[in-house]
Each structure stands twice: as C-alpha cells, then as structure tokens.
Amino acid sequence: MNPTIYLDCNATTPVMPAALAAAQQAMGALFGNPSSTHATGLQARQLVDAVRARAVRVLGAGEGDVLFTSGATEGIQTAVLSALCGVRERQARGEPVGKLLVYGATEHKAVPESLAHWNRVLGLQLELQVLAVERSGRHDLAALRALAPQAALVCTMAANNETGVVSDLAGIEAVLQDLAPQAYWLVDCVQALGKLPLQLAQTRIDYAPFSGHKLYAPKGIGLLYVRPGAPFTPLLAGGGQEDGLRSGTENMVGIAALGAVLQALEEGDSFSSHTQMLQFRELLVQSLRAAWPEIIFNADLDDALPTTLNFSVPGLPSSAVVDALGIVGVHVSAGSACSAKKVAPSYVLQAMGVPDAQAASAVRLSFGALADAAFIDTACARIARCGAALQARAAAAKALRCGPPLEADQTMHLLPKQLADFLQQHPNAVLVDVREPHEHAAEPQPLGCGHTALNVPLGRLDTHLPHWLATPSVPLLFVCRSGQRSQRAVHTLRQLGYAQAWQMVGEGAI
Structure with missing residues (x-):
C-alpha cells in the first residue's frame, strides 16, 4: 500500500517540516531558560517574545x-x-x-x-x-x-x-x-x-x-x-x-514550533487559500458521491469549513466505512477523536436533529491547509477504489446467496499434486478454507500437507472482499470438502475481476 492518506486533521495534524526544524533548534542552540538573565536565557526570551508578537498579529x-x-x-x-x-x-x-x-x-x-x-x-x-x-x-x-x-x-x-x-x-x-x-x-x-x-x-x-x-x-x-x-x-x-x-x-520547543506555523500563516505562501480548499472539498464530495450515490451530508456545505465533511451512507454503519477506507490507506474518523470509542450516536448530530440511525453511521473527513492537488487527487482515487470494493462486496453477497448454477472452469482448478509447485511460484499466496467453523476446527489443516488455511466460511466471504479487492496481486487458493463452496467462491471473485483465484479439486482435497 502506498503512504497513508490522512484525512482526520480535525483530530490532529502532523508537524509541518518548518515547525519540526524550529523545535529542533529550540532543543539545540536555543535551549536556554527565558527567565535567565545571561545571554543564553536572553536568546530564549527573544524567541518567546517574537512568537507572542506574531501571534498577536495573526x-x-x-x-x-x-x-x-x-x-x-x-x-x-x-x-x-x-x-x-x-x-x-x-x-x-x-x-x-x-x-x-x-x-x-x-x-x-x-x-x-x-x-x-x-x-x-x-x-x-x-x-x-x-x-x-x-x-x-x-x-x-x-x-x-x-x-x-x-x-x-x-x-x-x-x-x-x-x-x-x-x-x-x-x-x-x-x-x-x-x-x-x-x-x-x-x-x-x-x-x-x-x-x-x-x-x-x-x-x-x-x-x-x-x-x-x-x-x-x-x-x-x-x-x-x-x-x-x-x-x-x-x-x-x-x-x-x-x-x-x-x-x-515555558515550553520552548512547542513555542518555537508554533511560531513557525504562525509565520507560515502570516506570510501566506505555505497554506492553501480558502478558494483552493473549497475546490479540494468539491473534488472530495464528487468522489464520495460517485462511490456511494446514496450518501447524505449531515451539514450544509455552505455553512461549514472548507476542510470538513461529515456524511452518512444509509445502510452502512460508520465503522464499515471507516474500516473500508482504512483498507485502501485512507484514514478518517467516526466522530471526534475524544468520543470515537463511545457507541452512542454523536451528540453533536443529535443536537442538530439528525435521526439516530443517520447519526450512528456518521463519518468525518477532514483535510489540512497543507493539502495540495496531488494529495487530493490520490485521496479521490482511493475513495473510488473503496466505493468499488464495497459495491463489489454487496454484489458478491447477492451472488453467493442466489447465484446461478456454475459450470466447471478448468482455469480455476488446482490439483493437490500441483500445490507444492504453486506455493513455490506464489510464496505470498493465501489458502482460504470456506468450510464452516466446526468443520475447520475438526481438521484445521485440510490440505493434508502441513499448510494452515485461513478459515472464511462461504457465508462470510463478502466481509473479506474489500481487503482482497484492494490487494488483487495476492493469489487466493480456496478449499472445501465437496468443491462446490470453493467453486462458488472462486467464480464470484473471478466475476469481480480478481484473476488470481483458484480452487483445490481432485483426490486429496477436502
């Protein structure tokens, strides 16, 4: 996965490079106590006074x-x-x-x-x-x-x-x-x-x-x-x-770092303008609507900061959206960081009269003023991938429940005698046992060759699809007892465009 796309800036932000450099200088050359009257202390006092004066102006x-x-x-x-x-x-x-x-x-x-x-x-x-x-x-x-x-x-x-x-x-x-x-x-x-x-x-x-x-x-x-x-x-x-x-x-390290941020604000050449932030938000809105056409924004965008979006996807709890976005490396939150561990719907949305079910599914997306066009473009692309994965999950769940009878497809098959060569060619392959938990517990190594399989019952296969579809380069080998469930799993993934999916068939397969 590429570097994380962090979209939870209302909770906290990374330290900008200029602030980090200023903090390091305060811990090094400007380590003095501002209350001291010698030269080292006076240098520290000068820094404190300069940052305070800048704060007054900003x-x-x-x-x-x-x-x-x-x-x-x-x-x-x-x-x-x-x-x-x-x-x-x-x-x-x-x-x-x-x-x-x-x-x-x-x-x-x-x-x-x-x-x-x-x-x-x-x-x-x-x-x-x-x-x-x-x-x-x-x-x-x-x-x-x-x-x-x-x-x-x-x-x-x-x-x-x-x-x-x-x-x-x-x-x-x-x-x-x-x-x-x-x-x-x-x-x-x-x-x-x-x-x-x-x-x-x-x-x-x-x-x-x-x-x-x-x-x-x-x-x-x-x-x-x-x-x-x-x-x-x-x-x-x-x-x-x-x-x-x-x-x-005085917290000299923090004051120096804050001073660098205030300087960037005052000089106006580091942060995005209000117009740019509005443009970035609109791109994110478009990507979210494309991913989830039924999306509801919980606050009027005209009344909100240009860096903040609070939305709900009907039928999806906030944890499902947060987790799905997390799989593609996009970090958002289900509310404020101070209350994210609480199960109750957001008191903020409840105070606004948002229905409980909608409030309970709310997700907050917030970017920072250092965001640039390339960052936002990457975020939008990943949101699109996440939306496609969740839509695929829904389609897969439907196919798994009521899909048509399957015809044999030799390209999906792998014989037990081919397993060793297969694993040598694909060392990152994942073996997936689609039997029920009690079957897996009775025989946790179903291949008879010492290889442990991940147990994902066929009825819960859709819960793993967002992760698998986000990493389509990982080969998946499905096994079961009769071959019917593993065939259904492979067929579903192939229909969703996951080419590296096979099933174990023949004598020796479970």
Whole structure:
C-alpha cells in the first residue's frame, strides 16, 4: 500500500517540516531558560517574545493578552475560571450578574465539564443552560435572546470539530450587545486557526483558546486570547512566568514550533487559500458521491469549513466505512477523536436533529491547509477504489446467496499434486478454507500437507472482499470438502475481476 492518506486533521495534524526544524533548534542552540538573565536565557526570551508578537498579529489581538498554554483544554479551563471568579467578585460588590452559564449544545465536552467543575469548586450555584442549535448546526439566536438577559457567561464555538459548521459569531455578538452587557463570552477557536479570518480585538469576545496540534504544531502547545479588561485568574501559580498569567517554565520547543506555523500563516505562501480548499472539498464530495450515490451530508456545505465533511451512507454503519477506507490507506474518523470509542450516536448530530440511525453511521473527513492537488487527487482515487470494493462486496453477497448454477472452469482448478509447485511460484499466496467453523476446527489443516488455511466460511466471504479487492496481486487458493463452496467462491471473485483465484479439486482435497 502506498503512504497513508490522512484525512482526520480535525483530530490532529502532523508537524509541518518548518515547525519540526524550529523545535529542533529550540532543543539545540536555543535551549536556554527565558527567565535567565545571561545571554543564553536572553536568546530564549527573544524567541518567546517574537512568537507572542506574531501571534498577536495573526489573531488580530490588538491590546489583548495572548499567553501560551498546553492546549485548548487548559485554555478553556483558564477562561472559565477567570470568568467565574469575575462573576463572584461582581456578586461580592452587589453588582447585577446573571445566574445562567450558557453553552452551545454542540460544544466540545471540555466546555460543559469545565463549567460544571468550576461552578462547583467556587460554590457559585449558577445554573448550566444548554443553548439549542438549529438543524443547520448554527446556534439558535432566538433561544439565545431568551437566555441572554440572565446569562453570566456564554460559551460558543467558532467552528464545530465534528461537522465543520461555522458559527454566526456576528449574530451572537449582536444579541449579547443588546441583551447581555453583563455576560462574559468565551469562543472556542480551535478549528478556526488557519481556516477563518480572525480579528479578535474588533469583537466582543472575552476569551478565545487555540490548540497548536490542530494546525501542524506539536501537541502540548496552545494559546489563549484575553480581551483587555476581561477578568483573569491564573490557573497555574508559581514562578510568575507569562507576566504572572501562567506560571511554569515555558515550553520552548512547542513555542518555537508554533511560531513557525504562525509565520507560515502570516506570510501566506505555505497554506492553501480558502478558494483552493473549497475546490479540494468539491473534488472530495464528487468522489464520495460517485462511490456511494446514496450518501447524505449531515451539514450544509455552505455553512461549514472548507476542510470538513461529515456524511452518512444509509445502510452502512460508520465503522464499515471507516474500516473500508482504512483498507485502501485512507484514514478518517467516526466522530471526534475524544468520543470515537463511545457507541452512542454523536451528540453533536443529535443536537442538530439528525435521526439516530443517520447519526450512528456518521463519518468525518477532514483535510489540512497543507493539502495540495496531488494529495487530493490520490485521496479521490482511493475513495473510488473503496466505493468499488464495497459495491463489489454487496454484489458478491447477492451472488453467493442466489447465484446461478456454475459450470466447471478448468482455469480455476488446482490439483493437490500441483500445490507444492504453486506455493513455490506464489510464496505470498493465501489458502482460504470456506468450510464452516466446526468443520475447520475438526481438521484445521485440510490440505493434508502441513499448510494452515485461513478459515472464511462461504457465508462470510463478502466481509473479506474489500481487503482482497484492494490487494488483487495476492493469489487466493480456496478449499472445501465437496468443491462446490470453493467453486462458488472462486467464480464470484473471478466475476469481480480478481484473476488470481483458484480452487483445490481432485483426490486429496477436502
């Protein structure tokens, strides 16, 4: 199989070469502690300051603070803690504050978990309130208008990690400006970096966390934007690094790598443009529709990031699509990486009103801003191969169940005395025993010559077809007891264009 086509960039991305080089330099020549006052430390401090200044420019942060974190979860925790401490201080001063902690129904689980945790720890006894989303996945602004007057903190996303749906931040801001002057506003911007224009200082956003590993930096580095005047309480206290906003020796390796990514964003010559990403997405959409004509896209493409597709194939569980694409070297996910092990349908799609069966079969495909035309062309070709294999599986299942009587075909036959020569000529051949499991268990080596066969009962042959059809150069030799089942297996594969399929016949065959 050729190199993997990785299409799960909303979960994480590889580290881009420039970021890797910057990280290696930080571990080598720039190894100093930024808090040291000698030349080695000052070199490190210069790097930290330069990356922070670049982050301020890329994010449009203006006079706001930008601090380095370990990632989005820490950024969300810090923002929630800061906002709730601000609420508590207002309460102590007798100022009017809301009683609701409002969060979007499709938010990453880190948001409601953080709200519940710090609300409990601080003893605020505020009420957590889910903000509904429309079928499009965008926040219900009418529902927000009803909640806003009582909101102490409102948490929304810039773009959803599962569906790619881009929030109407301007609409949310207008509601908050009119009806919730007292409310703080946290916007999860993890999926926005490198995909959406950001001018944070021109908005009412109080807190915006980012995560480096979603855009070609290593894991363990992130950013948090804090609007001027927004309350701030450090999550980590200690040596006073980050001007006292976040203690702990700076992650120089992560900061240097993130700086290389931010430089690429600022210079604009490394990443695909928005127009190019839209073109790439359209090619992927066409290939998916050709592979599965009945496909359903779970979010309107006009409302979504150009790098994200969330779809369902009726009649196929998400695991079947993910596994089939995996066979041809295409890696996608059945949802967010944080919840992929859970059996329940996606809570994001359920919040959007997607039927449970459709939500349970959802697959997320997401590419990165470093994708180029050759990468997308290869991805489309493999998706086509996967679709053909699954269609062949369905056709084979039907043929195996109700195929017409077969006529003998000498080109399909191999005599037992020919086996040794056959295996010498085809050392990568796979022997497949299509008997039932109990027959195989009674005699696991059916050829009488010491060769173990893979047991795939004829009724389950279709489950192996996608893998075999993806590797058509591997010779397959089928055996059974009467020869009828192995003949049916070989005939089916030959009909599907798999030329290297034979059956064992004659005396000595099982």
